[in-house]
Amino acid sequence: MIKGLLFDKDGTLFDFQQSWGGWAYDLITTLVADDGASFDRLTDVLGYDAENRVFFPHSLVIAGTARDQAEALAPHLPGRDLDALEVWLAQAARNAAMVPAVPLRPLLGDFLQAGLALGVATNDAEAAARRQLELAEITDLFAYIAGYDSGHGAKPHPGMCLGFARALDLDPAACVMVGDSLHDLDAGRAAGMRVVGVLTGVAGMDDLAPHADVVLRDIGQLPGWLASLG
Structure with missing residues (x-):
């Protein structure tokens, strides 16, 4: 029983897609504006289809943690500390419209x-x-x-x-x-x-x-x- x-x-x-698709676009745009990162590079790292604002099935975002995402993004954001980036991603997620x-x-x-x-x-x-x-x-x-x-x-x-x-x-x-x-x-x-x-x-x-x-x-x-x- x-x-x-x-x-x-x-x-x-x-x-998943309706909740996180638009949020991810805004997140990537913020990182590009604040850190001068490559938009295409970040979308590749996150497994994200920016044109349709959806994630690809292989995306690490689907089942990964904020730490996993931070570790993937950090090499492309040289001005960001890994631990601080993890905290920033977790805080940003709080504002996603589910x-x-x-x-x-x-x-x-x-x-x-x-x-x-x-x-x-x-x-x-x-x-x-x-x-x-x-x-x-x-x-x-x-x-x-x-x-x-x-x-x-x-x-x-x-x-x-x-x-x-x-x-x-x-x-x-x-x-x-x-x-x-x-x-x-x-x-x-x-x-x-x-x-x-x-x-x-x-x-x-x-x-x-x-x-x-x-x-x-x-x-x-x-x-x-x-x-x-x-």
Whole structure:
């Protein structure tokens, strides 16, 4: 019997391209203006299609941390200290306008009424995640919120998933990790959880299906899948 649902944030609770596509364009433009960096070089490093304002499937931004992004960008921003750049990126992410993948509060509220514990495990910084969940008016629905800097490590390592199970005294086998990337699915699987892929990120069905128990259009299809488990 499923007792806990652990969600990735970007590409799962929130539509990835709609939330981050425009934000990334503004970020890159700022770095070019402030640091004299090459626009084309930064878009290449981030795996970003500036013309269409979307990320390519191979982009490190999709499942990477602010540290990963800082390490990739720093060689092209010689005036920026690596640690300071990581902090700057994390702070900039707090201001991104998140677009929910589905109406979140009604769906998550139904899960709570059904007795399920809810959590968020994101490779974003915890402070940025909490700010975005607050703006979406859903922070209070989650008993557990962890980012890459919360002390559990980053996905695909299972630390955040195991932390969710420990914090809520749940058997990992009674939990589901829901995400849009292989990092999410691999983390959940390594923790002993069931894993559900969703298509509101950048990865497609063919990418996720070999690694997931099921792949859904979006988290709005979770109730039907849970009901099918009996």
